[in-house]
Amino acid sequence: MNYLYETEDNPKMLQVYLKEAYHEVFCYGLGLESKERGNDKLLFTIVSGSDSALQSLKGAIDVGSHGGITFGYGEKGSTDYLFHREKSLSAEKGKYEN
Incomplete structure (x- = not known):
C-alpha cells in the first residue's frame, strides 16, 4: 500500500x-505488528x-479494539482536518500503558 507523505497540510493522524x-x-x-x-x-x-480524543483512544486500546482504530492523514480545511x-x-485488550 502507498502512503501519502506527511506535510503541514496533511499530518498523520489516528481516528478512533x-x-x-x-x-x-x-x-x-x-x-x-x-x-x-x-x-x-x-x-x-x-x-x-x-483530552476526550485521547481518552477515547485509551479506551479503544483497553477494550482490545478490532478495526475501531484507523491510521491515515488529515486534509487541512479552513477550521479542521x-x-x-x-x-x-487492532489493539490487544488491556495493553494500554502511559
Missing part, C-alpha cells in the same frame, strides 16, 4: 470510533489531541 463517536488525534510515531490476515496490531504510538483512512488497526 468508539460508542458511535469519531475522534481524531495527531500521530507522531507508530509501531505495528504486521498480520497476514486481519488488521495489523498496534504496538505503540505517540499522539496528541484533545478531514480524515482519510490508510490502514485499519
